[in-house]
Amino acid sequence: MTTSTRSPAPQLELDPAEVSAPRSATTGAIVRKADLQFESRGCYQRARAVGPLLGAQLVQLDVLRIKAGGTWSDSHSTTEKVVLVFAGTGIGTIDTAAQPISRGSAMYCPTGSNVSVHAEGDTGVELYMWESRLCPEQPTSERPRYFGSLWDHTTQLRNFAGTGQIAPTDRIATMNFVFWPGTGSARLCLHCGIQEPGETFSVHVHKRSEDAFIAFEGEGQMFLLDRWIDVRPGDVLFAPPMVLHGARNPHIGPAAKRFVTCGGPTPFDTFLYNAAGLSSEVR
DSSP states (O other): OOOOOOOOOOOOOOOGGGTTSOOOTTTOEEEOGGGOOOEEETTEEEEEEESGGGTOSSOEEEEEEEOTTOEEEESSOSSEEEEEEEEOEEEEEETTEEEEEOTTEEEEEOTTOOEEEEEESSSOEEEEEEEEOOOTTOOOOSSOOOEEETTOOSSEEOSOOTTSSSOOOSSBOEEEEEESGGGTOSSOOEEEEEEOTTOEEEEEOOSSOEEEEEEEESOEEEEETTEEEEEOTTOEEEEOTTOOEEEEOOOOSTTOOOEEEEEEEESOOHHHHHHTTOOOSOO
8 A cells, every 4th residue: 555645734624713712722622521511402412622712723633412302413514523432322314325333433424514412312312523634636436435433453553663753562552443534534533442441542742733532431540741641431541743742551350340432533643554554645
């Protein structure tokens, strides 16, 4: 396979009301799920985990809670979206393609497409949704993959040693590539880090990308800037360009369980695919 590089993308267009908001773009942040502030919007609630208030200019990450029997939708989306099911079951639809979804299911919505999630069962559906705007010159795919799963291990990054600032451990976690250029994603990506007991996904930086990822399963730690921080499912890490970050499962022993994280840099970082020996061209 061949590799390719891209020019840095322009900043995400901001809401004028938020342009003057205080920023933490030099340090990033850990956002606790318990601290999210939800607003009711009919049959669902929405909270912003990552956006201009944290200094994010390239990516936005929201959490949606859809009531049982309710439907969330976005017609002719002006942003590219990746939607992850954190809890519940339902039906996800991208344009005319529909599929049952459950915890760990993911959806990729290209710019201009219609996306919806209908919550089935008695508990509703909780979603994490990444958004970004395309550059006019960015290549897009004619046939992107719309549906995926965190547990799809078809394409992986193994033995990632980081970017050199902190030495890797002898037990390195594996990352699944769920949505990436090879599946037709134009700008966003969705990666799933599987940190088995004692494993670390090596600390690294992205030169031009903002990274937003969540703790999905189990309890572990995320590295941000200069330290390891304990996190629980639903907590979010935001790392601006050139800010060190990573994830690890410090637990060992018979009772230790895996620690799963997911998300990814925006725009996608070609370095990660090069490290896996993969092409970063949009297919």
